[in-house]
Amino acid sequence: MGDHEAHGGQGLNTATGTGTDDAAAAEAARRLFAAECRFVAGAARLAQLPEPGLPEIAFAGRSNVGKSSLINALTGRRQLAIVSVTPGRTRQINFFDLGGRLTLVDLPGYGYAAAAKAAIAEWTELVDRYLCGRPALRRVLLLIDARHGAKEPDRRAMAMLDQAAVSFQGVLTKADKVSASELTRVRAALAAELAGHPAAHPQLLATSARDGAGLADLRAALAPLTLWAADGGG
Numbered sequence: 001m002g003d004h005e006a007h008g009g010q011g012l013n014t015a016t017g018t019g020t021d022d023a024a025a026a027e028a029a030r031r032l033f034a035a036e037c038r039f040v041a042g043a044a045r046l047a048q049l050p051e052p053g054l055p056e057i058a059f060a061g062r063s064n065v066g067k068s069s070l071i072n073a074l075t076g077r078r079q080l081a082i083v084s085v086t087p088g089r090t091r092q093i094n095f096f097d098l099g100g101r102l103t104l105v106d107l108p109g110y111g112y113a114a115a116a117k118a119a120i121a122e123w124t125e126l127v128d129r130y131l132c133g134r135p136a137l138r139r140v141l142l143l144i145d146a147r148h149g150a151k152e153p154d155r156r157a158m159a160m161l162d163q164a165a166v167s168f169q170g171v172l173t174k175a176d177k178v179s180a181s182e183l184t185r186v187r188a189a190l191a192a193e194l195a196g197h198p199a200a201h202p203q204l205l206a207t208s209a210r211d212g213a214g215l216a217d218l219r220a221a222l223a224p225l226t227l228w229a230a231d232g233g234g
Helices: 001-011 018-036 069-075 117-133 152-162 181-196 215-231
Strands: 037-043 055-063 094-098 103-106 139-145 168-173
Touching: 001 168, 018 055, 018 069, 018 215, 055 069, 055 117, 069 094, 069 139, 069 168, 069 215, 094 117, 103 215, 117 139, 117 152, 139 215, 168 181
Parallel strands: 055 103, 055 139, 139 168
Antiparallel strands: 037 094, 094 103
């Protein structure tokens, strides 16, 4: 599983580029996420997982944190990933092909869900097995509600990803629902917590699917991960 972190680390380019380089990278990321994005598979059991191919970016987080909304906002679609106000409505792992260059993976939420305990246990095991054993997985976006900050289920996910050496990046969602001062406080607290996790990506982003805040930065952070598609990685 160590290759997850290695790939995730290679996706970082911390060198300072020129303004022209930055603008070109931002435009390339915008074009990538404006490409056709289509549903390709849904898996409720391990046997139903599609064969690994394109680099995969997984969206993980507590139930109702806004995973599906963020996928829709990033790709400029309204109903690509189904959004529900009922926590736990996503009960399978859904795979979306983005322009033949990247696969976006919508995971069932952890924590509270309106479902039977047996069903919750089944899809929790499915998600854990996927996260810890998927060779095409390049990064996990760990979504955390800006109104609440990190909770114990999030911390358990961080510890599991550390142990499996799977690169993950913290992404605050619903940033439009808190004041600027509260967002600054929550962001600082989460950044300090993530600094203690070896598998955590150093860049923490705050986003809003409603007003678009932070989406361009997130697209730019993910676009370099498509490079392994050309290299045959995964």
